[in-house]
Amino acid sequence: MPNANEETSALSQAQDRAVSELLRVAPVADDLARRFEEAGFSLALVGGSVRDALLGRLGNDLDFTTDARPQDVLKIIRPWADAVWDVGIAFGTVGAQKEARVGDTDRNFQIEVTTYRSEAYDRTSRKPEVSYGDSIEEDLVRRDFTVNAMAVALPEKRFIDPHGGRADLAARVLRTPGTPEESFSDDPLRMMRAARFAAQLDFEVAPEVVTAMKEMAGRIEIVSAERVRDELNKLILSAHPRKGLSLLVDTGIAEYVLPELPALHLERDEHHRHKDVYDHTLIVVEQAMALEEDGPDLTLRLAALLHDIGKPRTRRFEKDGRVSFHHHEMVGAKMTKKRMTALKYSNELVKDVSRLVELHLRFHGYGTGSGRTPRSAAMSVTPDRFSAGSTS
Template identity: 60%
Template sequence: MQSVAAALARLGELAASPPVARLANAFASAGHELALVGGPVRDAFLGRETHDLDFTTDATPEQVLEIVKPIARAHWDIGRAFGTIGAQVGDETVEITTYRTDSYDGQSRKPEVVFGTSLEEDLIRRDFTVNALALRLPEVKLVDPAGGIDDLLAGRLRTPISPQVSFGDDPLRMMRAARFTASLGFALDDDTAAAMETMADSIRHISAERVSEELAKLLRADAPRRGLELMVDSGLAAIVLPELPALRLEIDEHHHHKDVYQHTLTVLDQAIDYEKARGRLDSPDLILRLAALLHDIGKPATRKLEPGGVVSFYHHDVVGAKLATRRLRALRFDNDTINAVARLIELHLRFFGYTEGAWTDSAVRRYVRDAGDQLERLHILTRSDVTTRNRRKSDRLGFAYDDLEERIATLAEQEEMAAVRPDLDGEQIMRILGLKPGREVGEAYRYLLEQRLDDGPLGEEEATRRLQAWWDGRGR
């Protein structure tokens, strides 16, 4: 947290930058107000890097377009219905939104957009006091009608007005509360926390698309655990992601197993650490984080109390993949994300067979083939799934996975495993066997692929010999 003087100095430098100054002067010349608002102002006090700039104004969207067109390299009005105009001014991407006082009627899943008349009114209707900060331009005057600076200094998350009214206006703000506790490391004040618990059910009024977008933002935070715990404790998760609180399984006095809920959060923490340390994925990686969060959701449905105090979860990987697919579809995630997450969950236990006996090269090839383009994520998820406090066991599993990755790398170098395919293509198969395109060509192709996975590259001559022998022995 920077001092108020340091933050104001930083904001002054931003206001004096050519793109912002040009924009501020253009609005002033047109007789309209302009203020930098929300995240950029908050982040100046937190000492964080500022990215895209958000502004608010008394000008209507039509008037905003008239003002920015002469000074913008590009502009777009995709958010025009909500009062937002986007533009590229110099090197800065900006969004300019007309003062708003929109709210929900408790029935529709989208807000009623109502334009406001003053900056203070616009700020008071925002989600949290730390986001209800503005810098008037071009005079560079800080506006803080709700005590946001005090809350920033205290590390406190609080709504500008009664949380019951604020969450009633937009129930999605409860999920934003979870995101900001994670991304800012702030604590929710008691009244706001209590309102979340009593009003959690109103999240049902929000569209699945908006819920999933907010969940994705939370998971992309550097440390999303606190936000997820808040969602579970408040009851929000029971509505939007019920599989997560369901992991808090009751412990039978005669049967003991690790706390699946806490294990899941630890796996997510570790996956994020590996994601950053290995540096082979774009970070933050939503697919990996969803897979870590959901990898054990099949356990409640497969839990079985065995004799001798043992608890089993047979096939929870397969069941979990199906449950994850169902939940992510309900949340309107895209198909590529859904398929990738489900595949990772389905495969996340495969490695543990490697520690029980030596894998053949064929088994290693199949591991790579089945993972496909999710191999790096599977490496991370599998390593992250080791949460035992037994140092010897943890080291043994870690060394075993090191060995598996080394074998994969060696085979990949020798055989171009990233593009494993048979030694003969479809055209060659048809020519050798005298076939036309059809089902039998596919069967022959799959047979040669299995041969390739079992024994590595065969060469065209050996592949032809095996193909002919297989064809002759089919007993047609």
């Protein structure tokens, strides 16, 4: 863990980066803030945008929060933006697109403005109940993690950090603004978001957060399959998916959202005649990532993650002492289709990933002739990686 001097230095550097990033997007952010101010409302950059500014990686997606109600936001933003959408207005969010000149470049900014709010699940509903708040402090305390519970009031660029988010960002740790139990009760998906942010940012998760995830793992069942799927995708497509997947397994959450993964922890036979299939699977995911040429490939990574899920059901101890997994690729393809369908993946993606799982033991170059398999270009070397060290 960093010492106090290191954290102070990191905080100072983060502050400098944030100021630089905020100045970069000032033309669009300040212009919008002035319009809210003229209408009698406040506006602040918030959440992931502030976190990314502190990390020096603020992009063109900007998140704002305001005391204005959604209909007031629409009145302010429609004459200003190039395009406006209100699909999230039931949750207090108005989206917009705005082209602005930054330096010598025209940039297209994707903007979301959300009214101060609080939301919570009850024990039977799959959808959060939304109520609007009157202060930014009330809004920030309901956010998932302290590193996402910071704001910058505009146009004066005043930092608002009531929960120590900048210190946690410097320490690279994920904590919740209130107790993790309260946070996860409000929205159980935040448990998966902890794993996702650990994978995206390469952060550690605070011990009390991990404990709450273990104790409340079953609460994830109240969340819709679509939200679970979207969060899982972000984790899988992150820079460090192994870290996030391991956290889901270690806390027991994977038992509810992807039970086929912890099931790969096969009990070793006394002579250790087969490898740890779970560890092998995580290695294969990393090997698949190394094959990507055009950025993260969801089809490839899902196939790598699921390629051996048929092994627990097909494991046999032969008379000669060998361990076999005959036809695990066929069983695994059926299991893949069932799991991905339950998670509401598209029919096309289910078909592609299932096909790759089914073919993962085929020889190098399979699919280079007629009837090419999905993603065959990427997978032409992947089967050997997938099956390396396997006993079919």
